[in-house]
Amino acid sequence: MALLVEIHVPLTPTPNLPPGAYPLPWIEQVEDFLVDLEEEGAAESYDEGTSFGAYFVFFLM
Template sequence: MALLVEIHVPLTPTPGLKPWEYPFPWIEQVEDFLIELEEEGTAESYDEGTEFRACFVFFLVGATEAGLLAASSRVATLKGVPAGSFALVTDTEAPEMGTGRRVDLPL
């Protein structure tokens, strides 16, 4: 069992895009940022991001709770990431996604 933080970002389309453009370009931006976190040794992605309810969820492990929440806060402040993100502090053995202690982002 390991500490896990779920980063929930509202699935809000990016304003100003053309109708044929992908409405959530910030998802790829966050995924690139998470790779940078891994390269820094700050935190690790636990699994691929996924849609859950009205959010896109990213998963972080490999650091203390404070470290994972700090990294989550950095995600929430990336340019283009919709407001309203939050983290759920849980663990890798949780019976289901979307459970845990909620922390509003950014910190």
């Protein structure tokens, strides 16, 4: 039996970004961290992250 973990992160824009910049660059930072966990064998991404209401949700196994 596999354990599925959901990580819910509030969709809060990054403060003090230049005009026109992507307001949620931290999503890519979290995705990079999760890729590192996969490469170490510590976790596996179950699915791509997605927005759900006021949160961005990442899935790990």
